[in-house]
Amino acid sequence: MTARGDQVQASTTDQRLLGTRSPASFVHSDPWRVLRIQSEFVEGFGLLADLPPAVTVFGSARVARDEPEYELGRRLGAALADAGYAVITGGGPGAMEAVNRGAREAGGLSIGLGIELPYEQSLNEWVDLGVSFRYFFVRKTMFVKYAEAFVILPGGFGTLDELFEALTLLQTGKVTGFPIVLMGTGYWAGLLDWLRSTVLGAARIKPGDLDLVTLTDDVDEAVDVILRGTGRGAAGAEAAAADSADGAVGAGTGAAGVADSAVDADSAVDAGTGDVPGFAGGTDHTGRPLGTEPR
Numbered sequence: 001m002t003a004r005g006d007q008v009q010a011s012t013t014d015q016r017l018l019g020t021r022s023p024a025s026f027v028h029s030d031p032w033r034v035l036r037i038q039s040e041f042v043e044g045f046g047l048l049a050d051l052p053p054a055v056t057v058f059g060s061a062r063v064a065r066d067e068p069e070y071e072l073g074r075r076l077g078a079a080l081a082d083a084g085y086a087v088i089t090g091g092g093p094g095a096m097e098a099v100n101r102g103a104r105e106a107g108g109l110s111i112g113l114g115i116e117l118p119y120e121q122s123l124n125e126w127v128d129l130g131v132s133f134r135y136f137f138v139r140k141t142m143f144v145k146y147a148e149a150f151v152i153l154p155g156g157f158g159t160l161d162e163l164f165e166a167l168t169l170l171q172t173g174k175v176t177g178f179p180i181v182l183m184g185t186g187y188w189a190g191l192l193d194w195l196r197s198t199v200l201g202a203a204r205i206k207p208g209d210l211d212l213v214t215l216t217d218d219v220d221e222a223v224d225v226i227l228r229g230t231g232r233g234a235a236g237a238e239a240a241a242a243d244s245a246d247g248a249v250g251a252g253t254g255a256a257g258v259a260d261s262a263v264d265a266d267s268a269v270d271a272g273t274g275d276v277p278g279f280a281g282g283t284d285h286t287g288r289p290l291g292t293e294p295r
């Protein structure tokens with residue numbers, strides 16, 4: 001910038017920064033919030049950049065520990081860990097806790113991306129690596145950017161929001177080769193019927209849009225769909241071979257991709273060893289800040 005004559009200010013930027021005490025209300029202004037938003041992205045990217053291949057699982061915060069859905073989440077977390085995936089959840093109670101718990105118990109990496117809520121809320125005790133976000137939209141970016149697939153367990157508004165965001169990202173081609181598995185045939189049947197009869201009936205979606213999800217009650221099938229859809233393991237190699245024989249390319253085939261230039265192609269995933277080179281900035285399951293030591 002050049003300022004001459006009347007445009008020259010009486011003080012320098014440094015003088016104003018160092019010499020004036022801003023009113024506290026400044027921290028509630030939008031420019032200040034932009035900095036906070038940026039810092040959440042930086043913290044999230046920094047924490048998660050070196051994750052091994054991961055799957056994000058959504059589901060109700062209100063599932064009790066003695067409900068069958070809790071057991072389902074726990075088995076799913078364990079099966080994903082056994083298949084070599086880190087597991088990412090919202091870090092809360094209910095189905096999120098069940099999935100984190102299953103992953104930890106099976107020796108997998110259990111991640112929780114919490115959200116600041118009006119009432120006190122901490123990450124569940126089964127989270128090994130976690131961070132809490134102020135802003136839903138920043139947290140949502142992390143769920144997509146650092147996972148190769150979504151599994152959606154039965155849930156309420158939060159889960160439905162996450163399901164439909166995932167569907168929209170796939171439908172609009174913002175992400176590709178990104179399996180979405182809905183678990184709980186009985187729970188989701190009514191919604192899928194309505195989508196088929198009313199939404200598809202009114203031509204508000206196209207027939208292929210309903211093929212973007214796989215519906216199952218079977219944990220092994222869910223994992224198999226993910227391995228195939230992301231081109232991993234024996235199931236993935238088989239699916240890739242079938243694709244190349246058919247010359248077919250499309251959603252659910254080949255390695256997962258993200259059709260957004262903001263997302264790095266080489267997102268530092270160490271698929272070879274599954275090692276997690278070193279995390280800083282998060283908390284462990286006791287709430288202690290994680291150090292910079294490699295795990």
Ligand SMILES: C/C(=C\CNc1ncnc2c1ncn2[C@@H]1O[C@H](COP(=O)(O)O)[C@@H](O)[C@H]1O)CO
Nearest residue numbers: 058059060061062090092115155156157158159
């Ligand atoms: C309501 C209760 C706790 C809320 N705590 C949450 N912690 C973390 N993530 C949450 C929480 N509530 C909703 N979410 C997100 O939405 C999905 C669950 O929403 P639903 O309406 O319960 O289906 C979940 O996947 C999270 O990402 C009770 O203590």
